[in-house]
Amino acid sequence: MLVAARRIEGHVRRTPLLPPSDRDAVWLKCEFLQHCGVFKTRGAFNRQLAALETGEIGDAGIVVASGGNAGLAQAFVARELGIRATVFVPESAPEVKVARIRSYGAEVRRAGTEYAEAYQAAVDFAEEGGSVFAHAYDQFDVVAGAGTLGEEILADEPSIDTIVVAVGGGGLYAGIAAAALGRARIVAVEPQSCPTLNAAMAAGEPVDVAVSGVAADSLGARRIGKFAFAAQAAEAPVSVLVTDEEIIDARARLWSEYRTASEFGAAAAYAALTSGRYAPADGERVAVVVCGANTDPATLALGG
Template identity: 60%
Template structure:
């Protein structure tokens, strides 16, 4: 199945009033920051979660069994938030390595939290088994059409809010970059930014097919998908998205600078797009207008320097 711009536009209509239209901060004539860290539940992911749940509700597939999802944290928070708003239960499977701040916040959203395994992939296997056993709706963190289309609504907002040539997007499983690329099409260049320690898109593009990738590093809790999403892979190939890699040190430095210069408290995964600029891993051409997506705020504030 392919996600289209029509799907993204339908998602924007469906989730209107349930998600925040996040602001764009213009920090220089050629650089803007899309502040998706201000979204409900602290990341961009409620866009896709609401779209998935609302489509299921329209189809009569959202039952009293509620939803089940697997997450390093943010997709779980989004699913729990959307489920609570729609009045259904949520069971969230997270790896044992998930940050304590995200696990604690999941419980404040009335979610049933199950910690299992050391990586997202193990939590996902458990979530699939639970959905099959109970009949609950499976919400995938990044590889469902409704999820990709929902994340793409950020691209539609950008077209209405800013003038730009390039969008830098953090990459984990690919739902965000795939959705934005679909929304923008040939209207702008989309570049995926990912940690050197979790080069899921880069290795997939190199191979020309979906492959499993060893992941780790400071941003693994949010950008630690072993395998790129099939839907997102179609979108990035169709729209010429490329990958740029950044080091863990540059991610930490960018995160600190976002706090120091703009008072933006972000998680490591949300700093990778900015890190590409600050480290020189991505060098804009003269006059190139760039938007960096700042996509998540769920972090331990004591770790920001």
């Protein structure tokens, strides 16, 4: 984690940790203010800079599969570092994200109806054309980069007891869990409509889940990643599932109370608290990661 922090220093923003308000006794890690509006920029810089250090990246550049945010981050970083980027997205990827990926100069290719199909197309493309594959969430450099966010939270407020984080494929959760191991509890929050980590914990191994719901574009992995599964084995998180309605309400509250234009996936973590599905103990000091803001502003009225 420290290697990753040193490598990406100067390339990423150290996002603020907003202290509790009178109405909400939690800290908010404002990662939506990161370059590209998403935490994945950390892992993208770490992956590409590490590959440049080893000479792994050639003229074919990098390729990534994404529901939107990982593609945004990898495309942005590739532009900053002068690297060619190809991004595979499913047909369901929001146009607001696809347009931004293209604006960074990446080639966008659509494949399949969900992330898993775009992923296979990207793997095939890398094998056939020599591009370096950058995983959206299940690659050491990507996870380590995401984990720098957890290090920042605990450096800025060492007394934090609990970090609440949304889980899709689990890269952010795995990185933060590694950073917080032995220092803070992790509450892992997932939509009921795509509970990759919760299902894996129940089965004792990663398993495929159906993917649907309002947060599927950013939390819509079909199976939890190996790094996230290893993280829960090292120290089990508190696993919380929230409904689409609870996510929509939390997103609306982030907008109305904080003027934070979060996407649905980013609001999932906050929904664990606003819904009461995770109730902090008296005096428990809780930080919630609001991890992305790539959303259509016209939809912010949803939920109130």
